[in-house]
Amino acid sequence: MVHRANIAATLRQAVAKIDGTQTRLAVENSRRRLSLGIEEIDNLLGGGIVCGDMHEVRCSLSRDLGCASGFLLGLLSGLEENKRIVWITDPATAPDCGKLFPDGLVHFKFDASRLIQIRPLHLNDFLWAAGEAAKTSGLAAVVLHIRGNPVGFDLSISRKLMLRAQTSKTPLFVLRQAGEEEASSAATRWHIAPATSLPDTAYHRGLGAMRQRLTLEKHRNGQTGNWTIYWNTNTRSFEHAASRASPTHSELSLHPSVNRSDSPPALGQVLAVKWKQRQAS
């Protein structure tokens, strides 16, 4: 069943498309939602991801950070354009992640002059700065770029940050580089990995739009999924990549979770032996 709010959202988008004032930001019941541009995902999320909540974008390897940043930038470019974005970088990420390159951000229609980059020296300063930024209401978004799963950034901290974000209505994004799945209070958690793309439509030897494999790992209402997407600069939104297999790679015909580990690693440690199995044997 399609939700009534979704119909309204789709209609509004359709009108905006005609007017040429398309925005991916919609307001419903005093909650702003940011749509990804892909109907299937937006419907799953109930119209888009909720601004003023915490969301996590993670990648498994450091070299996937380009993709993960790209997805995040795509999301951010749909937010208010006149407001600034605070991007706080964990000191541990510095050696191999490089810096955001304003010339490259043009692809996401993202104006790099809006960025306020904060590079604290210690994780404690990082968390303090994150807390301060999260409770500031005049920002378009706050991005916390961390590496791995630092001990200091735990469930209680993430809960505190999310409560602050909810009060200030500032969207909070965690960009987790080379990190594992972890229990957190994020409303959604996305996993990004690169996928092979098709050649350019105009020039068969050229590079087509870069594709990413997007997995919704965690969502409040329990529905998850995975998709292959690409960023469309012209419409300023994500699009579902064509499902026909790439000539160089047959990956797309496989189950979308083919790139992930065969079973999700269990959270926490197993402390007790499974008694039922033992009794049965």
Next chain:
Amino acid sequence: MVVIDTIKNAMRIIAMAADSRLAGIRVGQTLSDARAIYPDIECVPHNLDADRALLVKVARWCERYTPLVSLSGQDGLFLDITGCAHLFDGEQSMLEDINRRLEAQGFGVKSAIADTAGAAWAIARYGDAAITLPNAHKIALEPLSLRALRLPLDTIGALAQVGFKTIGCLVDLPRAPIVARFGETVLQRLDQALGSEDEVLSPLQPVAELVYEKRFPDPIVYEDDIKTTIKTLTIKLKVNLEQRGRGMRRCRLQLFRADGEVVQLEVEASQPLRNAHKIAALFDERLASLHDEWDAGFGFDIIQLCVLRSDKLDAYQEDLVSSDQSEEVVTHLIDRLSVRLGQNRVLHYQAADTHIPERRFALAPALHHRQQALPVYDTGIATRPVLLFDRPELAEVMAEVPEGPPIRFRWRRVSYEVTRSEGPERIACEWWKDGRAAHTRDYFRIETTNGYRLWLFRHGLYERETDTPKWYVHGMFA
């Protein structure tokens, strides 16, 4: 105990403790003579830097009396107390207060108040009156030795040879012959002492535009008390700034510890600011950033708030309804983060006029640079990576010779195979910066079999610039 230094190729005593056991020892004596009298005399080599550091410390402390404190040679301080004396119930009690407090810290003090810096210098060292009344300094100076004029020793010697022993001898003499014979300094110093020529004292610290201070009969120790004081001072400051139509950009808090230490804390604001709560909040962050690095000791007896720099800030009406104050909120966030984390940790992009990718955009402190539009290179397609490495990373690449794209490569100890590539895009070096021998770069955008998109470049044109060009990975696309 004596302090020794090498003067005229001999170890000489330059200072000594006031000690009755050292009878027969005097300043200027050689160490060997002194050893002949007291073989076990304790001597310390002269440490100029430590002396100066101590003098600067005392000078800082003296800012409790006036903001204009300057150093005089290696052993003296000038305090310009114009307009300050009444705050201490007159010159007499001010001088007594200075002497008492410095002596309590263990210093020997000679002090004098006079109309000119030169006269005060002379009377403090060679005179006996502590306070010279206005316009009475000429009479007070006349009986003093020529040494009181801050002249070089050989000039004094030359003047003594012709019979000039006191300042009074010089006062009424014709000027031209003195200049001809002894140089201009003699009359310059004389005029400065008498007040017919101005002497410019350069204060140790730039003079604040506004100073507010609070004195405590009993020193305060607790952080909460200090914070409350800061709040009351900022509220006073706000009123004054409002009248002047200005807002503070840089502010310094000076905490005078009862035992002579002075703690200085500075905060800066990216936009003119006069909201008392916001200024106080900046100082709260500054205090928090100190962690345990400061020591209240026996407490602080004076807290001074100085505005070092202010800018024009017109009056505006604060809106009760819903006006968009987000900009102000963000500015305050930048200020607070900069104070707490350091201004080099809160940055934004500034454009540079160059085409070399890694030099195009610099991260500059958001506190000092305004947000500016960035002239980006926009071709309509993604030709530039999202993430750029500060230093291009070396990769082992197999590529077509001489100018072909990479076929496979090894980067960060992982092998990749290239499926598609676009390039080369040639970016020439900046020969005016890097020199003529700098290599050209040929950039390729490549995609690997597992979907990674990277920006690689070959450094150097094959055979024309180098025989073994190296390859680098410079960025990641998304």
